[in-house]
Amino acid sequence: xxxxxxxxxxxxxxxxxxxxxxxxxxxxxxxxxxxxxxxxxxxxxxxxxxxxxxxxxxxxxxxxxxxxxxxxxxxxxxxxxxxxxxxxxxxxxxxxxxxxxxxxxxxxxxxxxxxxxxxxxxxxxxxxxxxxxxxxxxxxxxxxxxxxxxxxxxxxxxxxxxxxxxxxxxxxxxxxxxxxxxxxxxxxxxxxxxxxxxxxxxxxxxxxxxxxxxxxxxxxxxxxxxxxxxxxxxxxxxxxxxxxxxxxxxxxxxxxxxxxxxxxxxxxxxxxxxxxxxxxxxxxxxxxxxxxxxx
Numbered sequence: 001x002x003x004x005x006x007x008x009x010x011x012x013x014x015x016x017x018x019x020x021x022x023x024x025x026x027x028x029x030x031x032x033x034x035x036x037x038x039x040x041x042x043x044x045x046x047x048x049x050x051x052x053x054x055x056x057x058x059x060x061x062x063x064x065x066x067x068x069x070x071x072x073x074x075x076x077x078x079x080x081x082x083x084x085x086x087x088x089x090x091x092x093x094x095x096x097x098x099x100x101x102x103x104x105x106x107x108x109x110x111x112x113x114x115x116x117x118x119x120x121x122x123x124x125x126x127x128x129x130x131x132x133x134x135x136x137x138x139x140x141x142x143x144x145x146x147x148x149x150x151x152x153x154x155x156x157x158x159x160x161x162x163x164x165x166x167x168x169x170x171x172x173x174x175x176x177x178x179x180x181x182x183x184x185x186x187x188x189x190x191x192x193x194x195x196x197x198x199x200x201x202x203x204x205x206x207x208x209x210x211x212x213x214x215x216x217x218x219x220x221x222x223x224x225x226x227x228x229x230x231x232x233x234x235x236x237x238x239x240x241x242x243x244x245x246x247x248x249x250x251x252x253x254x255x256x257x258x259x260x261x262x263x264x265x266x267x268x269x270x271x272x273x274x275x276x277x278x279x280x281x282x283x284x285x286x287x288x289x290x291x292x293x294x295x
């Protein structure tokens with residue numbers, strides 16, 4: 001399907017190399033006969049606001065040009081009104097991890113991304129909510145949320161993934177995190193950390209919950225049972241080696257409604273950004289968005 005009027009919502013904090021990718025992507029769409037406009041964000045929340053206005057602008061297709069945080073904002077904006085939910089969303093991955101791009105099988109090459117906009121398939125993505133905030137891939141409390149909380153935006157822009165690697169290494173020795181009480185569809189569990197997976201991939205092409213899929217209407221809850229820096233290191237190593245789901249002190253449980261409680265000062269992350277503090281209420285399948293995927 002050829003979309004005549006395309007809006008690209010672009011997060012410019014990515015730097016000049018990614019702007020060059022954006023320009024090449026725009027030229028490919030225009031050479032294919034599309035009318036393309038670009039809106040640049042200047043602050044957190046801009047992408048969501050731009051997406052909320054898409055129906056009024058009579059846009060045929062929205063492109064998220066940025067990372068997973070930008071995609072999260074745009075999906076929140078599209079899903080807030082029934083008329084916006086019908087507008088297809090395409091992705092130009094320009095972020096640090098690009099987890100959602102991997103989730104839908106998107107090639108990072110700009111020509112391939114442009115081909116998806118012009119001739120891809122439309123699929124319905126199921127979103128979860130954490131304290132009324134929609135998320136795409138995952139939400140978490142514990143070690144990973146603390147890492148996200150401790151990486152300032154300036155460090156992330158300058159060093160990308162290395163910023164998270166550095167904070168993770170520091171965290172093995174520094175963090176002393178509490179335990180959490182997790183209710184999954186009414187059944188209580190204890191946890192040292194929790195990752196709620198709506199999608200298959202985590203932090204890039206790493207796998208935390210093999211059965212999770214954004215195309216299905218449920219969540220996979222990863223319960224990390226062992227505390228301490230050594231166990232956090234062991235979990236991180238298992239994630240990198242692809243062995244994490246097979247550890248005996250990790251349990252993956254399907255669920256649709258979760259309550260997570262603990263220290264009220266503890267942060268929670270969703271799609272790589274801090275979105276709330278405890279306590280949390282998390283729901284599966286709270287909204288859907290139509291996304292362009294490779295044919």
